[in-house]
Amino acid sequence: MNLMKHKKIYFLISAFFLIPGLISLILFGLKPAIDFTGGSLLEFQFIDEVKAENYSIEELKQSLQELYPVESIQKTGDNSLILRAKEITNQEKELIVDSIVNEFGEIRVLRFETVGPILGQELLKKTITAILLVAAVIAIYIWQQFHDLKFGISAVLAMFHDSLILLGIFSLLGHFRAVEVDVLFVTAVLTTLSFSIHDTVVLYNRIRELKKKHRHLSLEEIANAAVWKTLGRSINDSFTIIIMLLSLVLLGGESIRYFTLALLIGAITGTYSSSFTAVPILLVWEELANRQKHK
Amino acid sequence: MSKKSNTRAFFWLLLLTIIAAYIAFPTRLAVDTKIFNKKIQFVINKPPIDFYFWGKHVYKDFELKKGLDIQGGMQVVLRAKMNEIANEDRETALESAREIISRRVDLYGISEPTIQVARLEDDYRLIVELPGVDDPQQALDLVGKTAELEFRLERELSDAELAIATQSANFLDMYFAPTGLTGQQLKRAQLQFDQQTAKPQIALEFDDSGRDLFAEITKNNINKMLAIFIDGLPVVTPTISTAILDGRAIMTGDFSVEEAKNLAIQLNAGALPVNIEVLEQKNIGASLGDESVQKSIIAGVVGLALVILFMVLYYGWLGVISSLALIIYAILTIAIYKIIGVVLTLPGIAGLILTIGMAVDANILIFERMKEEQRAGRNYAEALELGFGRAWDTVKDANLASIITALVLINPLNFSFLNTSGLVKGFGITFLLGSLLSMFTGMTVSKILVKQLMPLIKPKEFQS
Numbered sequence: 001m002n003l004m005k006h007k008k009i010y011f012l013i014s015a016f017f018l019i020p021g022l023i024s025l026i027l028f029g030l031k032p033a034i035d036f037t038g039g040s041l042l043e044f045q046f047i048d049e050v051k052a053e054n055y056s057i058e059e060l061k062q063s064l065q066e067l068y069p070v071e072s073i074q075k076t077g078d079n080s081l082i083l084r085a086k087e088i089t090n091q092e093k094e095l096i097v098d099s100i101v102n103e104f105g106e107i108r109v110l111r112f113e114t115v116g117p118i119l120g121q122e123l124l125k126k127t128i129t130a131i132l133l134v135a136a137v138i139a140i141y142i143w144q145q146f147h148d149l150k151f152g153i154s155a156v157l158a159m160f161h162d163s164l165i166l167l168g169i170f171s172l173l174g175h176f177r178a179v180e181v182d183v184l185f186v187t188a189v190l191t192t193l194s195f196s197i198h199d200t201v202v203l204y205n206r207i208r209e210l211k212k213k214h215r216h217l218s219l220e221e222i223a224n225a226a227v228w229k230t231l232g233r234s235i236n237d238s239f240t241i242i243i244m245l246l247s248l249v250l251l252g253g254e255s256i257r258y259f260t261l262a263l264l265i266g267a268i269t270g271t272y273s274s275s276f277t278a279v280p281i282l283l284v285w286e287e288l289a290n291r292q293k294h295k
Numbered sequence: 296m297s298k299k300s301n302t303r304a305f306f307w308l309l310l311l312t313i314i315a316a317y318i319a320f321p322t323r324l325a326v327d328t329k330i331f332n333k334k335i336q337f338v339i340n341k342p343p344i345d346f347y348f349w350g351k352h353v354y355k356d357f358e359l360k361k362g363l364d365i366q367g368g369m370q371v372v373l374r375a376k377m378n379e380i381a382n383e384d385r386e387t388a389l390e391s392a393r394e395i396i397s398r399r400v401d402l403y404g405i406s407e408p409t410i411q412v413a414r415l416e417d418d419y420r421l422i423v424e425l426p427g428v429d430d431p432q433q434a435l436d437l438v439g440k441t442a443e444l445e446f447r448l449e450r451e452l453s454d455a456e457l458a459i460a461t462q463s464a465n466f467l468d469m470y471f472a473p474t475g476l477t478g479q480q481l482k483r484a485q486l487q488f489d490q491q492t493a494k495p496q497i498a499l500e501f502d503d504s505g506r507d508l509f510a511e512i513t514k515n516n517i518n519k520m521l522a523i524f525i526d527g528l529p530v531v532t533p534t535i536s537t538a539i540l541d542g543r544a545i546m547t548g549d550f551s552v553e554e555a556k557n558l559a560i561q562l563n564a565g566a567l568p569v570n571i572e573v574l575e576q577k578n579i580g581a582s583l584g585d586e587s588v589q590k591s592i593i594a595g596v597v598g599l600a601l602v603i604l605f606m607v608l609y610y611g612w613l614g615v616i617s618s619l620a621l622i623i624y625a626i627l628t629i630a631i632y633k634i635i636g637v638v639l640t641l642p643g644i645a646g647l648i649l650t651i652g653m654a655v656d657a658n659i660l661i662f663e664r665m666k667e668e669q670r671a672g673r674n675y676a677e678a679l680e681l682g683f684g685r686a687w688d689t690v691k692d693a694n695l696a697s698i699i700t701a702l703v704l705i706n707p708l709n710f711s712f713l714n715t716s717g718l719v720k721g722f723g724i725t726f727l728l729g730s731l732l733s734m735f736t737g738m739t740v741s742k743i744l745v746k747q748l749m750p751l752i753k754p755k756e757f758q759s
Contacts, residue, residue, distance in 0.1 A: 125712070205688065241653055243598050252590050
């Protein structure tokens with residue numbers, strides 16, 4: 001069966017996952033954490049369970065309103081809450097904690113973070129630099145290895161395809177589930193770049209090998225054979241990674257849940273995009289180039 | 296590889312694994328569980344490596360280092376305000392600020408603090424990590440206040456005073472009287488060497504008002520001690536030998552070069568008080584970390600079991616062998632973490648667990664290739680050889696991308712335009728070690744295991 005005959009279907013599948021995310025990215029953007037925006041975050045746990053069950057978030061917000069305008073309150077399970085606001089000092093934090101203790105009984109402060117606005121801006125710059133750097137180095141490496149810019153660029157395009165899907169999903173999660181994008185998310189994005197390239201390299205290697213053996217075959221025929229031959233490995237390999245990540249997402253701690261979810265999404269798209277995005281792009285490009293030649 | 300040399304490699308591997316397993320095993324493992332209604336409760340204590348070798352004490356207990364997000368504590372990013380300090384002195388000023396803060400933190404009794412210097416364009420920063428600190432305000436006071444340097448003069452105490460002084464905690468304050476001369480008036484302290492004896496000494500230079508005050512003090516107090524206090528504690532107690540009128544003093548003593556250099560740095564820090572502001576502050580309670588680690592470990596064990604199950608079901612005996620290689624991978628990884636002292640963070644643990652999933656990649660690649668070669672009509676032993684032979688290029692190329700990414704995350708050269716966050720580095724390091732080690736266990740280790748064990752399992756296939 002010629003897998004590479006159905007390029008349009010693969011592009012449609014990609015579009016199906018890309019477009020909602022892209023729309024969400026344009027409309028809502030991402031929900032940046034204080035890592036990027038600057039501000040303060042206070043996470044605490046109610047110790048007095050009886051009291052903890054008999055409050056509403058509105059009530060809490062109201063009670064703090066006079067003291068400090070809290071921007072958002074989020075439940076994180078196990079009777080714990082995260083308050084977010086603009087930058088506060090340690091003294092202000094103590095006041096807030098005291099006021100909560102007065103009203104709702106003893107609490108345990110789990111986390112208190114304050115990030116100045118300068119660092120936020122900086123992180124954004126660093127993130128963009130890191131992503132471009134990784135993309136550039138990988139493109140150059142593949143170009144060098146395969147002596148063909150087409151290979152390098154289509155691999156990088158597939159990589160961006162994966163990143164965009166990931167960003168899109170997190171934009172949707174941010175809008176509907178208040179999931180924030182923090183420095184760990186950035187790490188996940190960078191890591192998924194390498195997932196994406198991993199399978200693509202295996203596939204390209206096979207294409208190169210087959211090309212040497214069968215010079216009379218067209219690139220499409222070769223690509224098809226290569227995809228068939230590597231698909232089993234690619235799926236099995238990703239399957240083991242997915243097992244590990246899925247158990248982390250389901251069983252692992254709260255604080256790295258969305259980090260591991262981002263890695264999981266990246267592992268899945270990375271597997272798909274190697275066979276069904278990077279190679280089809282390569283083939284379409286080759287077709288266009290050939291047509292140009294024949295004219 | 297001949298059969299004999301493979302056997303030798305197999306035993307080396309066995310030895311390596313045993314040593315690594317010893318290192319990787321927790322120092323103290325308490326088991327308290329119920330199996331079939333039988334209570335099982337015991338504690339295993341691993342003796343640390345502790346012996347004398349040629350009179351040298353060798354001690355290693357191989358503990359995993361925990362990051363701030365796991366053991367709880369505080370991270371502060373500070374910015375030194377350098378606008379009043381000349382360009383050429385800025386590096387020294389930052390270094391001295393680091394010295395001073397690290398001294399304060401040590402005095403405060405915080406174990407294993409880390410204080411890093413970071414520069415970003417025109418910004419000079421200190422990243423301070425204080426494990427176990429739960430009072431942020433106190434810690435901030437400790438770290439953030441400007442160093443105070445003052446000169447204090449020895450004072451004659453009356454007998455009555457002496458009796459009180461020896462009992463009192465403020466002994467130092469009674470014994471040394473303030474002179475009004477402070478770090479503000481000290482222009483520079485510098486390490487020098489005596490031209491005759493070549494011994495290290497410290498040259499002090501005062502500004503105009505300091506010169507007059509210093510002349511006054513030295514004129515009237517020859518043979519008395521003039522101690523230099525930093526943050527209320529004496530760092531050096533030289534004795535005045537002559538009157539010094541020009542504001543340039545030389546301090547001699549039994550310093551080593553290292554001591555003299557440190558002293559100069561500390562004196563300069565007092566002399567160049569850098570104002571510090573807090574850019575970022577993170578406090579993490581320890582309870583959050585413990586729970587998360589527990590959960591991550593459970594997730595890792597469940598994942599590992601499922602991967603092994605999958606490999607065995609799908610690849611049969613080869614799957615069993617690659618599971619062995621995978622377990623060796625896990626043991627080696629933890630041993631290496633302990634040996635090189637990787638600081639384990641939650642994202643780092645996630646990285647470790649993730650790489651367990653990636654470590655079988657090379658095996659899968661090889662086994663799939665074997666199947667292909669068998670389909671092409673080769674016999675089992677040949678296919679095995681070809682599978683390992685041809686997979687190497689691919690494994691190498693594919694892992695290179697992971698290694699590049701990991702290096703960008705770790706940022707080993709501390710480029711200011713890349714990340715410097717500890718969490719991100721933590722993940723990057725486990726990811727990098729995972730990529731490198733899994734190439735070793737996926738290719739070398741599993742090849743040795745396969746060659747040693749498969750002929751025993753499937754003797755027919757290997758008869759030639």
